[in-house]
Structures are given as C-alpha cells and as structure tokens.
Amino acid sequence: MRIWVNGGLRDADDARLSVLDHGLTVGDGIFETVRTSEGRPFALTRHLDRLTRSARGLGLPDPDHDEVRRAAAAVIDANPVALGRLRITYTGGLSPLGSDRGTDGPSLVVALDGVNRRPDSTAVITVPWTRNERGALAGLKTTSYAENVVALARARERGASEALFPNTADRLCEGTGSNVFVVLDGRIHTPPVASGCLAGITRALAVEWTGAEETDLPMDVLAEADEVFLTSTLRDVQAVHRLDDRELTPEIGPVTAKAMRIFAERSGDDLDP
Ligand code: PLP
Numbered sequence: 001m002r003i004w005v006n007g008g009l010r011d012a013d014d015a016r017l018s019v020l021d022h023g024l025t026v027g028d029g030i031f032e033t034v035r036t037s038e039g040r041p042f043a044l045t046r047h048l049d050r051l052t053r054s055a056r057g058l059g060l061p062d063p064d065h066d067e068v069r070r071a072a073a074a075v076i077d078a079n080p081v082a083l084g085r086l087r088i089t090y091t092g093g094l095s096p097l098g099s100d101r102g103t104d105g106p107s108l109v110v111a112l113d114g115v116n117r118r119p120d121s122t123a124v125i126t127v128p129w130t131r132n133e134r135g136a137l138a139g140l141k142t143t144s145y146a147e148n149v150v151a152l153a154r155a156r157e158r159g160a161s162e163a164l165f166p167n168t169a170d171r172l173c174e175g176t177g178s179n180v181f182v183v184l185d186g187r188i189h190t191p192p193v194a195s196g197c198l199a200g201i202t203r204a205l206a207v208e209w210t211g212a213e214e215t216d217l218p219m220d221v222l223a224e225a226d227e228v229f230l231t232s233t234l235r236d237v238q239a240v241h242r243l244d245d246r247e248l249t250p251e252i253g254p255v256t257a258k259a260m261r262i263f264a265e266r267s268g269d270d271l272d273p
Helices: 022-026 044-058 065-078 146-157 201-210 254-266
Strands: 002-005 008-011 029-037 083-091 107-114 121-126 162-166 172-175 179-184 187-190 227-232 236-243
Touching: 002 065, 008 065, 022 083, 029 044, 044 065, 044 083, 044 201, 065 083, 065 107, 121 146, 121 227, 146 162, 172 179, 179 201, 179 254, 187 201, 201 227, 201 236, 201 254, 227 254, 236 254
Parallel strands: 121 162, 121 236
Antiparallel strands: 002 008, 002 107, 029 083, 083 107, 162 172, 179 187, 179 227, 227 236
C-alpha cells in the first residue's frame, strides 16, 4: 500500500510520522473518510469543506485543498481498488512534550484501502453514554474517536454493528460513525445538527434527496419508529432490522427501501463542481 505522508508518496512500511505528533499524543487532529468507486472520489468538495470547518473548530491552520486533492489523486492512482475508503488525516504535527501544538506545522496523511459493500440491513444498540452537544468538539470530525471505539466494542459484544448515542438532554443524536433517521407515519426525520451530531455528508444528501425533516427527537422515539435507518459515507443508506431487543419488520421497510433506491441511482453522480 502506498500512503501520502507530508508531501510525498511512501510505501506503508516506510511511511513515517513523528511519535510526538500531537495527533498521536493528545488526539489533536481531524479526518475525513471519502468513498471511491473505480478510482473516483465521491463528493470530495463537500469533504474538503468539512475538513476546513473541523480545522477551524480545532484552531488548526486551514488545510490546503489543492494539496489534499493532489495527495488523494496520487494515492488513488497508486492503489487501484474497486470500492475504496480514502482516509485523510490532518493533525497538529510534531509537538515536543509539554508544548501546546506543533512546531513544524500540521501533518497530512492520505491513505486508501479497499472495502466491501456494507450489508443492506444491520443490528444496532443504544448506549447510555452521551454526546455533548455543547462541547467544544461538537460536530467536528476529530481524531479523538476513543469514545466511539468503546461504544462500537459494546455493540459488537451484543451482535450489533453500530451504537446510537443520546445527547446530554437525552435526545437522539447519532451513531459512532453514522447519522440516524427514523420513519414515523411515513415521514422521515433525523436529529438536527444542534443535537451534537456530525453534519454527515450522506445525511445532507438524504435530507436533500428524500425530503427528510430535521426534528429534535426524544430517545424513546426509537421504541415507536416504524423504520430506522443509518447513513454514512461507506453505508449510504443502511436499514436497521434490530434495535436493542426490538426486531423491526420487515427487515427493510418500504420508506427505507425507497431511500436506498434513490441513493443507488444518484450516488454515482459527480457531485464535485
Ligand atoms: N457521525 C459520525 C460520528 C461519523 O464519524 C460519521 C462518519 O464517519 C457520520 C456521522 C456520517 O458522516 P458521513 O455521511 O459524512 O460519512
């Protein structure tokens, strides 16, 4: 595998970043995961815009979009895969212990691996831990993902593939790596960004393409929802067939199936200007 690290392509075995990189020592970094199909990145401009928003939220210098595009193109070229996960990581950079932040400017790492299509439906749990909708990191895609790792491990223990968080007001927020949608009486709802969720790129497209409404939802809406589905870059739309101990039937409800069809038709569109 060939990886872009700070200005050039390297073999994965030779790719080097300082062990004192602030991203490693304190999680001071941001990232994007972009889907590629047959070497074409999907919605790259939207991902770069979100990367910049996350950088500003953390006080990192604005990433150079041209450089990230060049790095992405080089990595895609060097690693041909049918369906790929392009990971862009941008961190505080080398920071001697005790310093606030990097002395040599930020680090940029771009890598790509091949992935399989996700199953059309999945099991999900809810976790008691909360997203902090008023926290400094709310809505930023930072590399501080340890809480998501813990929640996902809990999901795996229960035979599920995703965990849903409430926020501190016990409103529905998001998954560890996905946004959540619920269908009530034929209408699709998703928590607003003010709930503390990430402004998912797939979420925004789902709102645009399906007319889903942004609604502040109590957690117990999950007990009465007719259908639930998740969105994310690598899932597009994925139905939820089990939520904690509740089986949802049919496995893929009609409203979710329609949203999946819309994505299948449109996610090949070139969304970049
Ligand atoms: N929420 C979180 C916490 C995520 O990490 C992700 C993606 O990884 C999403 C939501 C979905 O966002 P997107 O559709 O941009 O992939």
